[in-house]
Amino acid sequence: MTQIRFHHARLPNGLTVIGEHNPAAQSVAAGYFVNTGSRDEHPGIAGVSHFLEHMMFKGTDRRSAEDINREFDEMGARSNAYTSEEHTVYYGAVLPEHRGRLLDLLTDMMRPALRESDFDLEKKVILEEIAMYQDRPNLRLFELGSRRFFRDHPLGNSVLGTPESIGPLARDEMLEYFRSRYAPNNLILALAGAYDWDATLAQAQAATEGWQPQPVDRSYPPLAPAAGEDHAGDEKLKRVHIGFWAPGPSAQSELRYSAALLASCLGDATGSRLYWALVDKGTADAAQVWHDAADGAGAFMGYASTSPERSAEVLAKVKETLIAAQSEPPTKEEWERSRHKIATSLTLHGETPFGRLMSLGNSFLYNGAYQSQDELLARIMSAERDDAAEILADGAFDRLFAMTLGPNGKASR
Amino acid sequence: MTVADNTEIRSRRLDNGITLVFEQMPWLHSLSVAFLLPVGSVTDPADREGSATVLYDWLSRGAGDRNSRAFNDELDGLGVRRGGGAGRETTNLSASMLARSLPASLPLLADMLRRPRLQDEEFGSARELAQQELASLDDSPSQRLSELLARRYFTSAHGRSLYGTEQGLAALDPEAVRADYRGRYAPEGMVIAAAGGVSWEELSSEVERAFADWRGAPPAVPEVATETPRRHHVEADTSQVHIGLAYPGLPPQHDDWYRQTLAMNVLSGGSGSRLFMEVREKRGLAYSVHAYTRALRGYGYVLARAGTTPERSDETLDVMLAEIGRLGSGVEANELERARIGILSQLVMQGESSGSRASALANDMYLRGEGRSLARIKSAISAIGLDDVNSFLALQSVPQPTVVTLGPASSTTATTVAPTVA
Numbered sequence: 027m028t029q030i031r032f033h034h035a036r037l038p039n040g041l042t043v044i045g046e047h048n049p050a051a052q053s054v055a056a057g058y059f060v061n062t063g064s065r066d067e068h069p070g071i072a073g074v075s076h077f078l079e080h081m082m083f084k085g086t087d088r089r090s091a092e093d094i095n096r097e098f099d100e101m102g103a104r105s106n107a108y109t110s111e112e113h114t115v116y117y118g119a120v121l122p123e124h125r126g127r128l129l130d131l132l133t134d135m136m137r138p139a140l141r142e143s144d145f146d147l148e149k150k151v152i153l154e155e156i157a158m159y160q161d162r163p164n165l166r167l168f169e170l171g172s173r174r175f176f177r178d179h180p181l182g183n184s185v186l187g188t189p190e191s192i193g194p195l196a197r198d199e200m201l202e203y204f205r206s207r208y209a210p211n212n213l214i215l216a217l218a219g220a221y222d223w224d225a226t227l228a229q230a231q232a233a234t235e236g237w238q239p240q241p242v243d244r245s246y247p248p249l250a251p252a253a254g255e256d257h258a259g260d261e262k263l264k265r266v267h268i269g270f271w272a273p274g275p276s277a278q279s280e281l282r283y284s285a286a287l288l289a290s291c292l293g294d295a296t297g298s299r300l301y302w303a304l305v306d307k308g309t310a311d312a313a314q315v316w317h318d319a320a321d322g323a324g325a326f327m328g329y330a331s332t333s334p335e336r337s338a339e340v341l342a343k344v345k346e347t348l349i350a351a352q353s354e355p356p357t358k359e360e361w362e363r364s365r366h367k368i369a370t371s372l373t374l375h376g377e378t379p380f381g382r383l384m385s386l387g388n389s390f391l392y393n394g395a396y397q398s399q400d401e402l403l404a405r406i407m408s409a410e411r412d413d414a415a416e417i418l419a420d421g422a423f424d425r426l427f428a429m430t431l432g433p434n435g436k437a438s439r
Numbered sequence: 440m441t442v443a444d445n446t447e448i449r450s451r452r453l454d455n456g457i458t459l460v461f462e463q464m465p466w467l468h469s470l471s472v473a474f475l476l477p478v479g480s481v482t483d484p485a486d487r488e489g490s491a492t493v494l495y496d497w498l499s500r501g502a503g504d505r506n507s508r509a510f511n512d513e514l515d516g517l518g519v520r521r522g523g524g525a526g527r528e529t530t531n532l533s534a535s536m537l538a539r540s541l542p543a544s545l546p547l548l549a550d551m552l553r554r555p556r557l558q559d560e561e562f563g564s565a566r567e568l569a570q571q572e573l574a575s576l577d578d579s580p581s582q583r584l585s586e587l588l589a590r591r592y593f594t595s596a597h598g599r600s601l602y603g604t605e606q607g608l609a610a611l612d613p614e615a616v617r618a619d620y621r622g623r624y625a626p627e628g629m630v631i632a633a634a635g636g637v638s639w640e641e642l643s644s645e646v647e648r649a650f651a652d653w654r655g656a657p658p659a660v661p662e663v664a665t666e667t668p669r670r671h672h673v674e675a676d677t678s679q680v681h682i683g684l685a686y687p688g689l690p691p692q693h694d695d696w697y698r699q700t701l702a703m704n705v706l707s708g709g710s711g712s713r714l715f716m717e718v719r720e721k722r723g724l725a726y727s728v729h730a731y732t733r734a735l736r737g738y739g740y741v742l743a744r745a746g747t748t749p750e751r752s753d754e755t756l757d758v759m760l761a762e763i764g765r766l767g768s769g770v771e772a773n774e775l776e777r778a779r780i781g782i783l784s785q786l787v788m789q790g791e792s793s794g795s796r797a798s799a800l801a802n803d804m805y806l807r808g809e810g811r812s813l814a815r816i817k818s819a820i821s822a823i824g825l826d827d828v829n830s831f832l833a834l835q836s837v838p839q840p841t842v843v844t845l846g847p848a849s850s851t852t853a854t855t856v857a858p859t860v861a
Binding site for chain 2 (some may be wrong): 051052084092096098101104105119121147148149150151152154160162163261264267268296297302305306307308309310331333359362363365367370374377380397
């Protein structure tokens with residue numbers, strides 16, 4: 027089998043550089059993982075992390091926005107970026123001969139010009155993206171529900187922000203946010219696939235020499251989540267979209283693997299308890315649960331979709347199924363099936379440098395440690411069913427929070 | 440070694456008309472298998488639109504000697520991840536697994552396609568689910584636009600909704616759908632494509648054991664027919680106006696196929712491509728704007744999509760139409776090189792994933808009658824020069840797209856059709 031090697035260095039300016047070298051890979055993926063997201067925003071600048079992510083593609087002192095777009099294309103890069111509540115990630119995957127150029131481009135992008143004219147133009151694109159989300163009720167539901175579930179905890183902050191927060195946002199406010207969050211010690215440069223480590227490290231060191239470290243913090247207030255039910259009426263909708271939340275293990279918890287398995291047993295898209303209770307019978311066209319492991323906190327989340335006439339029935343069934351699991355944890359057979367399902371998914375995901383880059387960067391951001399694909403698989407395959415019982419014994423599903431979005435029909439509450 | 444250029448595509452045709460096509464990826468632990476049958480909404484029985492969709496769901500509700508629960512538990516226990524559904528011309532079932540699970544899982548998948556139980560008591564749920572998915576389109580304007588655009592663009596049965604219609608679904612009963620199963624699920628014309636870490640000999644003998652004694656042929660897929668281009672607006676209370684364009688392209692086996700591929704990539708490939716630059720980067724009109732080719736058997740077409748707030752929808756549409764028209768004047772050398780590099784790079788990345796290769800081979804076999812190796816596509820793309828692309832583009836007539844917009848009342852001159860058309 028091929029020899030996978032892990033590389034790790036910390037530059038004098040605080041930038042962490044990591045790599046997973048795979049001699050059999052035919053491409054290389056590289057990315058900057060920034061430990062910042064909507065949870066690090068105050069209400070006055072809601073959505074700035076995501077808006078900034080767009081602005082990072084709009085040019086640097088050396089490059090115009092057009093240059094950046096063109097250069098990605100000249101390398102044939104599969105590139106993009108995303109912003110979540112906790113992370114902002116910029117990445118590209120290219121053939122190995124373009125590794126140096128990709129690194130040069132991504133690194134330069136991390137010191138953007140943030141030109142006023144680009145800021146004004148891109149604001150329109152952000153407002154269009156918000157409008158696009160308005161036409162996707164399942165996504166809107168999670169923005170609404172997360173805010174209510176997490177209450178004043180910053181994990182409930184909206185990633186996109188609103189027209190009211192983005193509209194008046196000034197370029198200088200973004201610049202201030204950038205300066206406080208994009209210090210080298212808050213960034214990880216990660217690579218996966220075919221690359222030369224010594225050359226990579228030397229290049230990263232030279233290109234980031236002028237970057238100044240500075241203290242960066244993140245607040246971890248205790249999570250005191252909401253329970254109960256809430257409803258947002260929207261007469262334009264024909265369906266009822268149901269979201270639900272319950273507290274669960276964090277990304278640092280040893281129970282996180284078992285939490286993923288438990289969520290799969292309860293609410294995988296096929297073959298789970300919710301599937302048999304609702305989707306198999308045609309009562310709901312979707313009913314899923316997943317575990318969202320976040321920094322210092324975590325939650326089980328779920329989604330179901332049904333007709334207004336049946337929404338009360340579906341929500342009752344979701345609750346009944348989840349609460350019943352507290353006294354009837356997954357059986358040995360259910361646990362085993364979920365292990366194999368997750369193992370297959372992880373194997374497929376880990377086959378490409380791009381897939382490995384995402385696991386590598388995110389797991390390092392959360393835990394500051396490397397985890398190989400084999401180690402990750404081993405953790406899933408050895409996660410104990412007793413852990414699930416321990417998670418469930420906490421009675422989290424008794425304190426489920428449910429949010430419905432749909433028309434205000436007589437049966438929808 | 441793991442060099443995709445040298446990878447060989449193996450294929451064989453079984454006596455019953457099934458084509459097996461395979462690419463070995465010996466360095467992978469996974470195996471992906473894509474089953475493709477010429478069963479889609481185009482061959483749904485008249486007045487029973489949605490039959491193929493309900494059938495696909497019903498198939499997995501018990502097969503062979505296992506009931507629904509036991510059948511699904513067995514596949515889950517083997518770690519087989521499934522996906523798929525009924526499309527316009529074909530039904531696709533993809534299964535990804537660890538390579539060592541092939542001998543245990545293939546007989547189960549064969550049961551599903553060949554020996555589904557199709558029991559009365561499961562029929563109601565299968566149809567109910569299809570009805571719910573159809574109803575969910577109302578809350579998903581972007582998907583709804585796709586269906587509206589197909590309905591307007593095609594005058595053949597290709598314009599039917601993938602989700603069926605309320606009337607069509609209501610007209611179904613277990614006996615009729617069982618008869619539909621017997622008429623349409625058959626080995627003739629079926630493709631089994633696989634890629635991953637097994638050997639050709641093992642795969643070939645497992646497929647033979649599971650499928651060789653099946654017999655039968657499905658009805659032929661009808662020819663494509665399209666409307667005279669028009670503009671349509673469908674009123675809906677949405678936040679954005681969803682814009683969709685469709686116009687003819689080349690059929691997949693056409694000699695100029697790769698010239699079109701390169702030209703389309705200049706129009707809408709990477710982030711420096713024309714549509715993205717003109718619509719989003721220079722004007723900030725939309726977050727999302729794309730154009731791409733779609734292939735049916737013997738027919739190809741181009742779709743272009745964008746979403747934007749109502750007051751900017753006319754401008755967005757104008758810019759899209761202008762860029763589509765401008766492509767006829769040719770592309771620049773540097774644009775072509777970027778498009779080429781983008782395509783070649785994507786091919787290498789596709790060669791790293793068993794799932795991507797299996798589904799690409801299944802489509803190749805259906806659309807072209809042969810599986811193309813990545814090396815072959817690469818050399819075809821590499822051989823095309825600027826003059827080749829520009830002389831090809833110069834000969835194309837100016838596209839006259841069918842345009843469908845979905846959103847609040849618009850100032851455009853489009854014919855407004857009743858919003859009930861789904």
